[in-house]
Amino acid sequence: MTPPPPAVARGPRAPPDGRPSSRPSAVQVAQANSGLRASECSTPVLGLIFLRYADQRFAEAAGIDPSYMSGLERGRRNPSWSVVTAVAGVLGTTTAKLAARGERIDR
Numbered sequence: 001m002t003p004p005p006p007a008v009a010r011g012p013r014a015p016p017d018g019r020p021s022s023r024p025s026a027v028q029v030a031q032a033n034s035g036l037r038a039s040e041c042s043t044p045v046l047g048l049i050f051l052r053y054a055d056q057r058f059a060e061a062a063g064i065d066p067s068y069m070s071g072l073e074r075g076r077r078n079p080s081w082s083v084v085t086a087v088a089g090v091l092g093t094t095t096a097k098l099a100a101r102g103e104r105i106d107r
Helices: 026-034 038-062 066-073 081-091 095-106
Strands: none
Touching (some): 038 066, 038 081
């Protein structure tokens, strides 16, 4: 009796024939570049996943497309006044306080 074949993770990068991809995953690359053991990588990776999820939830709460919000965060887009008002509302502050904080950061 032969043992069953090993389980193969099928995902977007797995070849259609079911063979494992020879290309390392993003997590494997990050671990290799960081010098951390696998057990030490789980917390930062989970933190990054949470931050990405939080970014999407924040953009949805403000009624802004997540890619547009990303452009704002990177300084590649300029928000309209209605976007500034929506962001301030989600943060629970006023547009005046949000603008004043932005000016302090720019200095």
